[in-house]
Each structure stands twice: as C-alpha cells, then as structure tokens.
Amino acid sequence: MLQDYLTYLRAVKGASERTIEAYNNDLSRYENYCNNHAIELNNASSFQVQSFIADLSAESMAASSVNRHLSSIRGFYRWMNRFKLREDNPCSSLRNIRMPVKLPSVLWENEMADFAALPDTAGILWPLRDKALIMAMYSAGLRISEVVSLSMADISPSLEEAKITGKGGKQRYVFFSDDTKEAIIDYLPQRSARLKMSGTDEKKGALFVNRKGKPISIPGVRWIISSYAKRSGLGKNIHPHALRHSFATHLVNSGCDVRMVQEMLGHSSISTTQRYTHVNLDKLKKVFAKAGRNNGRKN
8 A cells, every 4th residue: 555655656746766765764664663553554543643653752753754754644644535545534633743943054145155166276076067066056046956957958058047847846947146157167168078978968968967977966966065065164064955045045135035035946835935034033133142242342
C-alpha cells in the first residue's frame, strides 16, 4: 500500500526523487512502529498515530522532523480516503507540534558583497564558475536543486532572465542582476571548453558544470559554498540556502511587497515568505538596542 502511494506521488503529483525518499523514510518508520505494536497500518486509529508522534517527541526529535512525519502520514491517509480505501482520516484531528520561531541565516548586503567577491581572491577551486554560481543563486533566489538543473536552454539570449522549474514542477521566471550577467559571461568560455571535452551540446547543457564538463551536483554546490564559507571570516552559518534567504531578506528590507517576493521565490504559501519580515524586525530591534546602549554611554 505504501509503495502504491509513493508511485502515485511520483507519477501523478510529480514529486521529486528527494521528496519521494523523504516520504519513504518517514512512512517506513511509521510502518515499523505499527508492526512492532501489532497495529494494522491501514486501519490505525487517531490515538495510535498520536502515540507514534509522541514517541518521536520523546526521542528528542526536532519539532520540524516530527511535523514532517505527521505530514507524511496525513498525506498517506488522505490518499486512502480519495481512492475509497478508507472512510476516515485518523490524522484529521491531529495538529502539528508548535515550533520555535527560527529566523533563517542571512548575510547582510555588505557581507553578501564580500562573500561574492571571495572567488576573485581566494585562489581555490574554479574562480570564474564559483563567482557566477554564487551570484546566480543570490541574485535570483535559487534553491540548490534549481541551480543544478538550470540549463542554457532555460536562459534568455541576453542572459538577463531564466525559466526555473521549482518544487512540484511549478515554473517561474527569475532575473539576473547586471553583475551576475557579467560573471556568467566571464565564465562561459571556460564552460564551453569543458563541455567540448565531454561532448555535450553547449546550447542545451547545464549552466554550471564540474571540471569534467558534467552537470554540477547538489553535494558539489554544498562543498563549494562550504569551502568559501570557511575562508570568509564572517563567523556565520553560510550554506547554499542562506544565499536564497539573503536575497529574500534584502528585498523585504528595501520595501519590496511580500507577495512579489513570494512570486520570485516560488513559494506556494505567503506564510513561508512572511518569515522574512521577522528577519527585518529582528535587525531593527538590534539597531535600536545598540542605539540605546550608545545613548546610555553618552549620558
């Protein structure tokens, strides 16, 4: 039954392989719990699902992970309802665990500028590619999965915009800054040389490639960002998604409408985007607190 559900997610809902893997891990753990407690998976009660969630919490699992498990189980039983495999949903009365408000890690404008300039001076990895990669991820607010799947066929001839396929196959257009465009132009000749070596069509191949001319991987991007983060001296948790967080935060700070930011990020829910307004408020609080300390010293 679980495999049928995962097949449905892949074939009908267009879920990515990473999403399928996450659902499979969560539901397999739930299935093992049911087997160990003599619970029939397809007929589990609300209390039994709640007991499983309580066990996860008792193991000190993060609230976000517990809620993800509940979401996976909820989706499974919703699928059973839809196809008349079960009349009720045992998760209908269950609510997510309250999560502490966690502000995303961001780089402020001057910090982002310094980080983007690192490939020019660090003398590591592949400077022209790395600068274009960092600039593209930041200036367009790209997810790591989106930047690795970005091909030249998705980018306009002017290199000013690109068509992105995000979560759930949802498409949107993003725009590159002038600095990003220049960085990509500087990198393209080296990319062309690598693609010729691998026999890949330059016009259709991935924008960002490794030294063998193959599309750069998600672990590859993480390693690149991590390598520069260690040399940045910024003392912050800099990861690929932090560049996307920074993009959104800077837009909100500059007065951009939250719904417009939602469209640019490809968020399906406005609530996901609204957390960046909290980042803005958090910075303001720090500014006021610092001003208060300074006034106190003057007095």
